[in-house]
Amino acid sequence: MNNRKIMIVDDELSVRKSLEEWFREDGFQVETAEDGEVALRKMPNGPYDIIVVDLKMPGMDGMTLQKRIREIDRDAAIIILTAYASVETAVEALKAGAFDYITKPVDPDDLSHVVQNALRQKELTEENLRLKEKVSELSGPTPIVGQSPKMRHVLELIQTVAETDSTVVIRGESGTGKELVARAIHAQSRRRFFPIVAVNCGSIPETLLESELFGHEKGAFTGAQYRRKGKVELANGGTLFLDEIGDISVKMQIDLLRVLETKRFTRLGGDQEVTSDFRLVCATNKDLEKLVQENAFREDLYYRINVFTIQLPPLRERADDIPVLARHFVEKYARAMAKPPRTFSPEAEAAMVAYRWPGNVRELENAVERAMVVGQGTTIRREDLPLPVENGARDPKDLSLEALEKDHIERVLTQMDGNVTKSATALGIDRATLYHKIKRYGIRR
């Protein structure tokens, strides 16, 4: 039993019927077509694993049909069938991309072998793609690291929303790990066996974004030599991750809204509607509400995507996670560089915790990577880290206990959203003492 799909194109009814029965007994889903035009009309019913094409047919001949099929589908294995065997036509067919060439009447054993070989090649190609995906998964995304209450809350939200099919908006400063969160949502969703397709809307010029998202037909514009599937179509069954959605033009917003509402679209230069079943996760570091007020972001699209929001805290608001994250990156780069893992000196760790990290986790990762490259020995020192002294890192003269205490209280208050009672509990002092210190250090809440 298999779930493979095959199309038989032959002008002779008896051949079509015979092959249809033969392949149905083999467990194939079979489609038949009496000529090239019908075959091309039936292509959208695919994708077909194998297409058996008769060489001599009235109207469009098999060779022309093969070329037309190739323009639409580069993956189907085409088997040319002919009553008139000649070396020239066989060579021509194989050069034009046919998988094999057999003569009528066909020995059942030959037919069986050709079909098995075609399927085996397809399976190997598909397996190759799956393995590539797996390799990129294993070497690519980083797990979400963090023990702070804010990150624990984020992880809870991911778990809650992943199983639903709701649209998710991930908001947060640049470098806070929005794509990581999108991938975590996908990995925990029922769509995890299908692809997650990411598009950075901010990095692609508007003219290219349309074709990137919706694909194009052959000849849609200069240089469009082949039909190309867009990211929306590639995300079929899986998740479409649109990063920096706040950066797309108003025209693209209209197109996107239509796709989100109907799940249907047409490729650039095409007139045939394509359906794609995807779950949308988008991310932005922009203030979408402000963009709506300024008419730079359509209100209807805003309401369409703003179903479930995950707000990622900047790294400075979860300073407790900095040492954990730094150690995680040390391990990552030690593995990648085949070096032994290193530890941070107390000064290096204090400097990392004190720094404000405007580039967030991405900046921290880059800093650790650099330290792993330039540092010597088993310890990463303060000077191995590319932290600008004048830009938030503490000057050595400010490393007094009082200065550290002031900073620490500020951080705890920020983490507890200014709640003095919770902050005092976290700090292990009573509320009166905390009020006293807040006043003494002039801390703003």
Added chain:
Amino acid sequence: MNRPIFLAYLSGYAPRWAGEVAQAVERGLGHPVSRLDLALDLTPYYAVERRQYHATLLLAALLRHLPDPNGKIIGLTSVDLFIPVLTFVFGQSQLDGAAAIASTYRLHSEYYGLPGNEALLRERTVKETLHELGHAFGLVHCRDQRCVMRASTYVEEVDLKDAEFCRACGERLATWASTLPR
């Protein structure tokens, strides 16, 4: 629910072991098997240029001789069968239909220049009969090397498989039998 199966020996073909085939098919499928001797004129199905008989047209003729509309008929013949696109077939069947046909022409060891072996011929006939009837009960080819529903395009492959359905195919047959209308 039982489905009567009619084992129709065509046009005077009457091997000595016909009764043993009927018993083996009855055991294999669990439905009652009756033997028919069908005096069908095969001439209209003969393709002179190929010196073979058209299996698909013969299937249509067999359908007209089905004694019970709830039953299934399989024709057994000693002539060589073909379908238009293939050089030959051991048999053909209507998938999930009422008729099937199997030929013993290429099951004889003599066809391959070997000494005759009646027991082997009988075993091969049982396998092909069960295989084609399996299709008529809706089964498609099976990947199990030993299952009688394994596809066989040459006679050695027929010998490699057993004259039995594998567990999965057997379960499918049993499930369908239990859902048949009474």
